[in-house]
Amino acid sequence: MDIGYLAGWVGLGFGSLVAPPQLYRMIKTGRSRDVSLTTYIFLFIMMSGYLVHALYISAPVFIAAQIWGLIINGAILAILVKRKLKYG
Numbered sequence: 004m005d006i007g008y009l010a011g012w013v014g015l016g017f018g019s020l021v022a023p024p025q026l027y028r029m030i031k032t033g034r035s036r037d038v039s040l041t042t043y044i045f046l047f048i049m050m051s052g053y054l055v056h057a058l059y060i061s062a063p064v065f066i067a068a069q070i071w072g073l074i075i076n077g078a079i080l081a082i083l084v085k086r087k088l089k090y091g
Contacts, residue, residue, distance in 0.1 A: 011064035018068060022075040029079065035086050043080040050076065 029035045050072045057065035 008064070015064055015068045015071070019071050019075075022072070022079065026075055026079050026082075029082050035083055038079070038083060040080075040083045040087055043076060043083055046076050047073065047080050 025038070029038065050069050053065065054069035054073065057069055
């Protein structure tokens, strides 16, 4: 395994820690008022595009990163949409 490949997996490890605190806080407090729905919509679209590209170029680290990102950020997006539908 070369250093560039290893760096990608280390980056994935650290990157996977970015969104879970937001998700945890939203679930724990039940509050999401100050979190931007638009940001998470565009983030989800972006990650979907990156996943398609990662699959196209057969890049395992990027495939894993985008799947993880779509799961966590998709959960955040679902909470935000649910809140928007409930409270307007």
